[in-house]
Amino acid sequence: MGINFLSFGSALPQGTVTNDDLSRMVETNDEWIYTRTGIKQRRVAVTESTVSLGTEAAKKAIEKAGIDKDEIDLVVCATITPDTNFPSTAGMVRQAIGLRDIPALDVFGTACAGFIYAVSVAQGLMATGGYKTALVIGAETLSKITDWTDRSSCILFGDGAGAAILGSGEGRGIISYHLDGINDVDGYLLCRLPSSDSPFYKGEKVDYTKMQMNGNKVFTFGITSVINGVRQMLAASGLTADDISWIVPHQANRRIIASAAHRLGIPEEKFYVNIDHVGNTSSASIPIALDEMTDKGLIKKGDKIIMVGFGGGLSAGSLLVEM
Numbered sequence: 077m078g079i080n081f082l083s084f085g086s087a088l089p090q091g092t093v094t095n096d097d098l099s100r101m102v103e104t105n106d107e108w109i110y111t112r113t114g115i116k117q118r119r120v121a122v123t124e125s126t127v128s129l130g131t132e133a134a135k136k137a138i139e140k141a142g143i144d145k146d147e148i149d150l151v152v153c154a155t156i157t158p159d160t161n162f163p164s165t166a167g168m169v170r171q172a173i174g175l176r177d178i179p180a181l182d183v184f185g186t187a188c189a190g191f192i193y194a195v196s197v198a199q200g201l202m203a204t205g206g207y208k209t210a211l212v213i214g215a216e217t218l219s220k221i222t223d224w225t226d227r228s229s230c231i232l233f234g235d236g237a238g239a240a241i242l243g244s245g246e247g248r249g250i251i252s253y254h255l256d257g258i259n260d261v262d263g264y265l266l267c268r269l270p271s272s273d274s275p276f277y278k279g280e281k282v283d284y285t286k287m288q289m290n291g292n293k294v295f296t297f298g299i300t301s302v303i304n305g306v307r308q309m310l311a312a313s314g315l316t317a318d319d320i321s322w323i324v325p326h327q328a329n330r331r332i333i334a335s336a337a338h339r340l341g342i343p344e345e346k347f348y349v350n351i352d353h354v355g356n357t358s359s360a361s362i363p364i365a366l367d368e369m370t371d372k373g374l375i376k377k378g379d380k381i382i383m384v385g386f387g388g389g390l391s392a393g394s395l396l397v398e399m
């Protein structure tokens with residue numbers, strides 16, 4: 077018995093912002109962005125919300141799994157851009173889809189490692205709590221926390237959602253996972269909430285509530301995270317890189333992926349990359365990639381896949397699954 081990925085689904089908002097569009101907003105150009113990041117365009121919410129994108133991705137995953145929605149007995153959603161403090165995004169999606177009255181919780185703050193964290197939480201609850209079928213979502217509207225006047229960060233991010241159905245059954249399914257948390261004392265990557273406006277509060281005042289990033293530091297962290305994540309999964313399973321069909325890394329920067337592949341001595345073609353048309357969608361990035369791969373027929377039964385997420389927190393996580 078294992079915990080298996082039964083399906084994936086994804087949703088992207090209507091808006092498309094090309095590098096040329098950005099060059100009319102900040103001092104940049106298509107060539108600089110593409111050569112430094114591998115990004116050509118990203119999708120941005122026009123009327124969509126984190127909940128609406130998460131709901132669309134979840135509906136597609138349910139349809140592709142061929143299950144009745146009443147079979148789902150747990151919802152876990154990773155996000156750093158919820159629409160509400162509460163209810164949880166997972167709870168709002170549960171209501172929007174018309175699921176039963178089942179537990180729904182968010183994994184908040186683990187940013188681009190969020191999907192790996194959410195799957196790990198769902199897997200733990202399924203293994204010990206008796207849940208049989210879980211809906212796991214990564215949903216983001218990063219455009220609302222992006223500083224569209226900061227050319228060093230606004231070029232990277234996009235909106236979107238990805239979802240997966242996890243089911244317990246035959247097959248090995250999830251073989252191993254590893255979660256990492258690293259103190260980000262210097263604030264390499266963070267997004268603050270507004271400070272309290274309570275009449276009693278006398279502490280620090282926070283006005284700037286957009287994403288802040290030290291690109292060079294995060295770049296190095298990204299490469300290290302992908303290398304460590306892949307090595308951890310191989311060491312934990314006794315497999316070699318030749319046994320792995322695909323590595324699905326968080327889509328942060330094509331050069332991070334290329335550099336990690338080179339240092340690992342694994343052909344870059346084994347790393348799935350879709351950053352050119354979606355940019356960095358944080359917790360949604362890995363499930364959007366997996367859904368695309370499934371639609372293209374790139375994933376076969378029995379394939380072993382390593383997923384690696386990394387980002388704000390600082391947080392990182394890797395997961396090895398047999399499909």
Ligand code: COA
Nearest residue numbers: 103104108112188227228231291292294295328329386387
């Ligand atoms: N267009 C044109 N020039 C730009 C620019 C842009 N969008 N952004 C920065 N520059 C300039 C800088 O001002 C700097 O100019 P200077 O040399 O005159 O000072 C120069 O380009 C080089 O900047 P640098 O920051 O060293 O570039 P880089 O090659 O490191 O690329 C990032 C910057 C942000 C693309 C890169 O560091 C990165 O992707 N980091 C990881 C970010 C990430 O993945 N975050 C999310 C993690 S989950």
